[in-house]
Amino acid sequence: MTKQLDLKISGMHCSSCEKLISHALHEIPGVKDVVISHKDGTGQVTYDSSLLTDTDAIVDAVRKDGYSAKITADKALKVADVKKTEIESVSSSSAMSPSMHMEKMKNDLDPNKRVHLSVGGMHCASCAAIIERSLKQVSGVKSANVNFAAEKASVVFDETKSSEKDLIEAVKKAGYTADLATDLSPEMERMQREKVISGYFNKFLFSLILSVPMLYFMFFDFFKWVPGRELLLSYVGIVSLILTIPVQFYAGAGFYKGMWASLKMKTFNMDSLIAIGTSTAFFYSIINYSIYAITNKTFIGLDGMKIPELYFETAAFLITFVLLGKWLEAKAKGRTSDAIRKLMGLQAKTARVIRSGITKDIPIEEVAHGDIILVRPGEKVPVDGNITKGSSSLDESMVTGESIPIEKNVGDGVIGSTINKTGTFEFEATRVGSETTLAQIIRLIEEAQGSKAPIQAFADRISAWFVPAVIGIAILTFLVWFFVLGATLSFSLLAFTAVIVIACPCALGLATPTAIMVGTGKGAENGILIKGGEPLESAEKIKAIIFDKTGTLTNGKPEVTDVISLGNFDEDDVLRISASMEKLSEHSLAEAIYAHAQEEDIELDEVLDFAAIPGLGVSGSIDGKNYFFGNRKLISDFADLDYSKIEKKIAKLEEKGKTVMILASKEEIIGFIAVADRVKATSKEAVDRLKNMGIEIYMVTGDNARTAKAIAAEIGITNVLAEVLPEDKAIEVKKLQEKGLRVAMVGDGINDAPALAQADLGIAMGSGTDVAMETGGIVIIKNDLRDVCVAIQLARQTMSKVRQNMFFALFYNVVGIPIAARVFISFGLVLKPELAGLAMAMSSVSVVTNSLLLKYFKPGKLNIISKVAPIIMTILFVTLFWQFAVISSRMAE
Amino acid sequence: MFSYQYKLGKLNCEACIKLVKMDLGTVKGITNIDLDIDGALELKADREIDKSEIVSALKDSEYKIL
Numbered sequence: 029m030t031k032q033l034d035l036k037i038s039g040m041h042c043s044s045c046e047k048l049i050s051h052a053l054h055e056i057p058g059v060k061d062v063v064i065s066h067k068d069g070t071g072q073v074t075y076d077s078s079l080l081t082d083t084d085a086i087v088d089a090v091r092k093d094g095y096s097a098k099i100t101a102d103k104a105l106k107v108a109d110v111k112k113t114e115i116e117s118v119s120s121s122s123a124m125s126p127s128m129h130m131e132k133m134k135n136d137l138d139p140n141k142r143v144h145l146s147v148g149g150m151h152c153a154s155c156a157a158i159i160e161r162s163l164k165q166v167s168g169v170k171s172a173n174v175n176f177a178a179e180k181a182s183v184v185f186d187e188t189k190s191s192e193k194d195l196i197e198a199v200k201k202a203g204y205t206a207d208l209a210t211d212l213s214p215e216m217e218r219m220q221r222e223k224v225i226s227g228y229f230n231k232f233l234f235s236l237i238l239s240v241p242m243l244y245f246m247f248f249d250f251f252k253w254v255p256g257r258e259l260l261l262s263y264v265g266i267v268s269l270i271l272t273i274p275v276q277f278y279a280g281a282g283f284y285k286g287m288w289a290s291l292k293m294k295t296f297n298m299d300s301l302i303a304i305g306t307s308t309a310f311f312y313s314i315i316n317y318s319i320y321a322i323t324n325k326t327f328i329g330l331d332g333m334k335i336p337e338l339y340f341e342t343a344a345f346l347i348t349f350v351l352l353g354k355w356l357e358a359k360a361k362g363r364t365s366d367a368i369r370k371l372m373g374l375q376a377k378t379a380r381v382i383r384s385g386i387t388k389d390i391p392i393e394e395v396a397h398g399d400i401i402l403v404r405p406g407e408k409v410p411v412d413g414n415i416t417k418g419s420s421s422l423d424e425s426m427v428t429g430e431s432i433p434i435e436k437n438v439g440d441g442v443i444g445s446t447i448n449k450t451g452t453f454e455f456e457a458t459r460v461g462s463e464t465t466l467a468q469i470i471r472l473i474e475e476a477q478g479s480k481a482p483i484q485a486f487a488d489r490i491s492a493w494f495v496p497a498v499i500g501i502a503i504l505t506f507l508v509w510f511f512v513l514g515a516t517l518s519f520s521l522l523a524f525t526a527v528i529v530i531a532c533p534c535a536l537g538l539a540t541p542t543a544i545m546v547g548t549g550k551g552a553e554n555g556i557l558i559k560g561g562e563p564l565e566s567a568e569k570i571k572a573i574i575f576d577k578t579g580t581l582t583n584g585k586p587e588v589t590d591v592i593s594l595g596n597f598d599e600d601d602v603l604r605i606s607a608s609m610e611k612l613s614e615h616s617l618a619e620a621i622y623a624h625a626q627e628e629d630i631e632l633d634e635v636l637d638f639a640a641i642p643g644l645g646v647s648g649s650i651d652g653k654n655y656f657f658g659n660r661k662l663i664s665d666f667a668d669l670d671y672s673k674i675e676k677k678i679a680k681l682e683e684k685g686k687t688v689m690i691l692a693s694k695e696e697i698i699g700f701i702a703v704a705d706r707v708k709a710t711s712k713e714a715v716d717r718l719k720n721m722g723i724e725i726y727m728v729t730g731d732n733a734r735t736a737k738a739i740a741a742e743i744g745i746t747n748v749l750a751e752v753l754p755e756d757k758a759i760e761v762k763k764l765q766e767k768g769l770r771v772a773m774v775g776d777g778i779n780d781a782p783a784l785a786q787a788d789l790g791i792a793m794g795s796g797t798d799v800a801m802e803t804g805g806i807v808i809i810k811n812d813l814r815d816v817c818v819a820i821q822l823a824r825q826t827m828s829k830v831r832q833n834m835f836f837a838l839f840y841n842v843v844g845i846p847i848a849a850r851v852f853i854s855f856g857l858v859l860k861p862e863l864a865g866l867a868m869a870m871s872s873v874s875v876v877t878n879s880l881l882l883k884y885f886k887p888g889k890l891n892i893i894s895k896v897a898p899i900i901m902t903i904l905f906v907t908l909f910w911q912f913a914v915i916s917s918r919m920a921e
Numbered sequence: 922m923f924s925y926q927y928k929l930g931k932l933n934c935e936a937c938i939k940l941v942k943m944d945l946g947t948v949k950g951i952t953n954i955d956l957d958i959d960g961a962l963e964l965k966a967d968r969e970i971d972k973s974e975i976v977s978a979l980k981d982s983e984y985k986i987l
């Protein structure tokens with residue numbers, strides 16, 4: 029909350045005193061604005077009370093500068109006052125008029141601001157579509173994605189045209205609730221979710237209790253021996269009416285609200301179907317009841333008989349079963365976002381900082397860049413940073429998926445939310461708040477779970493025309509039965525209602541997002557960050573993978589293996605000259621040579637006229653003599669020398685997988701140095717696994733062909749793209765794509781960005797803590813190539829789940845519609861509306877439950893439960909569905 | 922060690938002295954700042970400092986080198 033503290037300050041002489049005090053107060057975390065007047069002897073401090081809890085800190089700061097201060101008032105500020113205060117104080121302190129300040133504020137606004145909203149009150153995917161439409165109607169909104177399963181909306185809008193408040197208002201106007209996602213803590217979100225779940229359960233229980241007596245009444249129709257039949261038969265009508273009214277208009281009120289929201293958007297949604305279905309049964313019964321009562325002047329059945337043509341129990345049971353489905357769906361949905369909740373729960377709440385020699389615990393929000401933080405064994409590292417003192421081993425598994433504790437020493441980076449195992453250490457905070465690795469990962473997953481996969485577009489297209497189509501089929505069913513086939517009005521209306529209910533495509537809206545949510549969450553648990561549905565779909569279809577060599581297939585830390593001198597020069601000369609030049613180069617090979625010279629205690633020379641020639645090498649002059657150090661092409665084209673005499677020796681080294689660089693002056697070749705970058709221990713295993721998955725493997729490198737082939741042979745790769753300049757890697761990707769292959773590129777997310785972006789799927793490796801910086805649809809935190817296999821395996825399982833879900837969703841509709849329309853009545857197959865409602869609810873539950881089976885995913889292992897369960901579910905539901913149809917036909921006789 | 926002396930306008934109070942010292946403290950190489958209420962300024966630095974650097978450091982201050 030924003031508050032304003034009024035102060036009486038004495039001892040001020042001039043504006044310098046104002047500036048000094050203002051400067052000191054701005055240093056206090058939580059202080060937003062300061063206005064000091066030396067003439068009045070007053071001060072006003074606007075502050076965030078959640079960050080600054082002890083206002084004595086303000087008084088102390090003023091006293092430290094040699095003045096005395098007393099608090100005269102401490103009040104909460106309204107938003108309008110906050111803005112006014114900001115404008116006035118900035119205007120007065122910087123000689124800016126309020127209008128100039130407003131212009132400045134406008135210029136500071138983001139034309140492409142992304143905001144996440146938590147949305148409540150959605151019943152189905154149609155609600156999500158309605159909300160998307162409402163948001164897109166707000167001025168300045170560029171895109172809006174609503175995830176029904178996650179209950180989140182992701183909006184990109186122009187902040188100069190509208191505000192977050194406008195977006196929230198638009199959602200509210202559509203009949204739903206919305207809050208800024210950042211305003212809700214994980215605990216608040218959990219409480220909101222629990223409230224929704226218990227809301228559905230309470231309504232279901234309420235409906236069930238009121239509907240059970242009507243089930244008892246239904247037995248009167250089948251069995252004459254039911255106790256109480258003769259006594260109660262004539263009262264069935266009035267009692268059913270009384271019991272159904274609260275079910276229809278209290279428990280079922282949500283469906284009317286949902287239908288109203290969609291009608292305002294000039295469309296129908298799934299709530300419309302339920303509302304129409306239940307209203308048809310209820311109001312038809314009301315009409316029949318009213319006619320009977322008026323005609324016979326009685327509210328109960330005459331001669332001890334039941335009032336005919338009443339279907340109150342149809343409406344009541346329909347609502348009860350749909351609410352049951354909603355409750356189960358809400359419970360299951362809550363579990364699909366377990367991954368994000370788990371990550372958010374990892375966040376430390378406090379940090380032990382050392383400031384001015386004093387150690388104290390502070391809320392994590394107050395940690396600033398540069399703070400020195402003390403961490404003891406067993407404690408959580410609060411933010412990202414670099415160790416300045418001490419050492420320890422850290423359990424980073426919760427963030428990176430790496431199960432083995434990592435040794436950390438002075439200079440090493442630490443990640444916030446990881447657990448300190450053994451030693452005590454101090455570290456300097458380098459990333460706080462939303463900059464930390466954990467915050468980046470959470471943001472990445474949230475955006476991934478809010479994004480739509482291309483296959484979702486297919487589901488959306490179906491949903492868009494399905495609901496109006498269903499209403500059309502239902503009307504046609506009624507018309508054919510009543511006007512063509514001569515059935516009774518009640519028969520025709522029941523067929524109409526059953527079609528409306530069974531055809532409800534609720535499950536279709538859940539099919540893709542629930543699977544993607546669980547799939548991306550599972551990926552995150554294994555240190556694989558999948559940035560949305562599109563990368564998932566792409567990963568499933570990958571037929572070829574290009575691996576960058578240096579740093580991806582190899583360790584990326586080349587080491588000098590051979591130093592060969594020629595002529596009058598010795599090895600130290602060769603090392604001295606080459607290292608002097610490579611000291612100025614940023615290439616990884618240069619670092620290896622420089623490091624080796626350091627180890628050998630070689631004193632380096634000063635180099636003038638240094639030039640790095642990309643893809644070839646470097647040149648420079650030492651003591652007036654020009655030297656060249658690089659590959660063959662550099663020596664032949666720039667030094668204009670013939671290297672054929674040493675070609676054999678170089679080739680022998682290259683066949684061992686080494687990279688050879690030649691040192692030459694303008695007159696002669698002086699020597700050469702061989703450098704080897706070792707292949708990672710996991711590379712061969714990863715390549716073998718991918719080949720077994722039916723994927724073609726390629727390696728791309730700037731190395732010469734001989735070296736490249738030697739390394740590729742070690743790993744088991746036969747397709748080698750060698751001597752490729754850095755800027756040409758993207759072209760190699762394109763060439764493969766032109767052959768009709770879906771290509772993934774695996775490399776460094778920053779340096780290989782163009783190639784990763786060109787590929788159908790970019791996989792950025794070993795990003796460590798810079799996940800947000802990485803180009804590519806998939807970011808792998810650990811430096812383990814086997815995670816590429818895991819990512820593809822997970823993508824295949826997730827997309828398979830999506831297709832299974834689509835089947836479950838559409839199967840019931842396709843099979844159920846003709847049965848509900850009573851097409852097969854002559855075969856004894858009919859579907860009563862309430863049983864249709866139950867079947868429809870079960871389809872939604874089966875979709876969500878099926879998605880949750882992805883939680884059993886284990887890298888490299890077969891997910892048997894996930895494979896077998898859908899088959900069992902299909903058999904079970906078909907059996908149940910058949911039974912519903914048989915029971916319905918018996919009840920219809 | 923380099924030493925410089927300048928004269929600023931008369932200062933109002935200790936706060937003015939503190940603020941001027943804070944401004945001058947941003948100049949790299951200055952190791953000591955002595956300033957009195959009459960505006961007599963003595964600087965010690967570990968490198969040669971041009972007057973323009975001092976003027977630039979005080980550009981937002983009420984007090985300038987006379």
